[in-house]
Amino acid sequence: MHPFFVWLEATSLSTWIRESTSVWAFPTILSVHTVGMGFVAGLNAAVALRILGFAPAVPLLELRRFLPVMWIGFWANAVSGVLLLIGYPTKAFTNPVFYLKLTFIALALLVLGSIMRSVFGDKSLDLNPATRKNRTLAWWSLACWTGAITAGRLLAYTYSHLTSKQ
């Protein structure tokens, strides 16, 4: 196993995350990660559904006001995700599904950037039906977040090494 994983797993932070019986260790980090997921994927889905034509009387541009909450969720998940990674580096980095998850998240963020430019940047789209391009972006957003959640869930079932010792 890679010496970096061996070193990381021996640090006190990693050991605490993995082995502490405190509710504030693994259970809390995992809870934050899941609540954050709900807000990040969920608010992105709500915006995508509006672009696809559901709730047509909602002024689309105003939905950008909810994006700060989405970003709070995103950074909460980045931090809790890194902590989970510090706890089980070997488990994640030796699993191809983990890289798949990161790819889905990166793609989802690129799609979000595109939506911010071409939907939230165009005042004429506020109440008008979305263009073909924006509908495509909305479908991509739904697909990428679904992919990220699916890959994330499957991490618990597809790993080959729990720690560097196993």
Added chain:
Amino acid sequence: MHGFQIWLFRTFLAMKWVKPFMTSKWGWPFCETVHFLGLSLLMGTIGMFDLRLLGMGKRVPLGALHKLVPWGVAGYILALLTGIMFLGTEPDQYLFNTAFHLKILFMTMAGLNVATFYLGVFRRVKLVGSGEDAERSAKWIGALSLFLWTGVIVFGRMLTFYRPPDCGSEATTFVLTCIPLR
């Protein structure tokens, strides 16, 4: 209460038809994934509505935004159905689990909160237009909704860490938090 728990245990155990699927290689992971997709849909759409009740994105008329609520209900149903599948497969891991009891308590309170909303303020809230504030009681309901659904997720994640032990010979509390020896 103990009798009720045992009855629930037997009832869920009788869902034998879920077992072959749930114990197959991808059955349980598939249901977990659907459970999480459902909760995200719920948090995103209902959460957005709650945040608007609290004053975020005020240019959105509440009646218009309410059209996304059926998606939240769809998410809830996905999570509920897959949740029943988990219960039908491993009933003792849930029915005697303190985290599950708290999760059910929070789900019940969230349900009562929804009922209060629709029986009480909804007919006024759906008329709240662009730039207008929802009434104070509706804001409380929105805040409570965010708090309770977050709690439901948290206690869901705590399930694994409150795995119930087998009951010893000592007397138990009002609600059984250990698996009665069969």
